[in-house]
């Protein structure tokens with residue numbers, strides 16, 4: 001791969017399992033051992049300039065920004081709920097995934113690809129389609145047929161080539177990998193393309209900057225494949241290596257009771273347990289970034305919390321009615337987890353908790369149905 005356009009501060013990629021190092025132009029996706037690759041930067045003289053996520057170009061694989069404004073989202077404090085909320089619903093396609101898509105699409109363009117693919121429970125695909133549309137690239141998105149109508153509609157509106165399959169997300173992921181290989185598509189799949197985590201880490205940079213580099217004690221992250229949470233950890237690790245922060249936050253991974261492999265410390269789930277949750281974005285039986293997510297949560301001194309669909313729905317309503325932020329069920333899981341941790345006294349009043357509100361409720365069909373159901377019985 002010709003990498004002239006790559007950020008020279010990215011020194012190498014290192015395998016998260018076996019530690020093998022690669023030059024950025026030596027490898028495109030994962031290590032021979034199957035391990036996911038992590039970026040390694042020269043952390044000296046890092047400067048942040050500009051407004052949206054491209055402000056962090058010194059710590060991204062490529063600096064050429066995309067047209068749409070991605071990142072630069074607000075961090076709100078609400079006394080009523082005594083937490084800080086990072087509102088990622090404000091991204092162009094209304095989820096945090098735009099941060100990863102922006103980096104990957106920027107790279108795809110520079111590498112000369114015209115077509116980019118991914119498998120998705122919904123948001124990642126929608127996000128890829130959105131950023132590709134704005135950069136005149138074609139997107140190919142593999143989603144379960146059961147993905148929410150709103151997300152499917154969004155995909156079609158952005159002009160994506162939608163492959164809606166009668167399969168689970170886990171199966172779509174494998175299909176996407178083999179089709180992309182066959183057809184020569186640049187593959188954005190999470191935990192396969194090494195740069196999605198780098199895009200996602202920019203949310204951590206923003207949280208730290210918004211708090212003037214005073215690191216919050218706890219960060220609550222909804223976990224499906226486990227890439228967002230590893231992105232958050234990578235972001236704080238980069239900041240520490242640059243000397244911008246002294247402390248590290250404790251990471252709390254939040255999973256649905258009906259699909260909680262990582263909370264059980266497993267990278268895989270018995271298939272017959274299925275994905276019994278309405279929180280589709282975290283309905284992942286085989287978390288592709290499980291190894292790294294478990295490592296990162298452990299390293300942070302944190303743990304996983306599971307919440308029921310009912311708790312997520314209650315928290316979705318609480319969040320919307322107290323703050324004006326309408327989250328999807330998966331994102332509201334963070335609020336449910338904070339409430340649980342408080343009631344079980346694992347966190348107290350002096351702890352500064354950030355909940356990452358990863359995606360909008362407006363495109364969560366299950367949440368919309370639950371809300372309509374409430375209205376009917378009111």
Ligand SMILES: Cc1ncc(COP(=O)(O)O)c(C=O)c1O
Pocket residue numbers: 095096097121122123124190222223224225226227228229281282328330331358359360
């Ligand atoms: C809104 C939202 N929150 C959380 C997640 C979970 O992220 P990850 O799969 O990286 O753990 C997703 C993934 O699709 C998502 O769309």
Ligand SMILES: [Zn+2]
Pocket residue numbers: 015016017018019020031032033034035
């Ligand atoms: Zn390896």
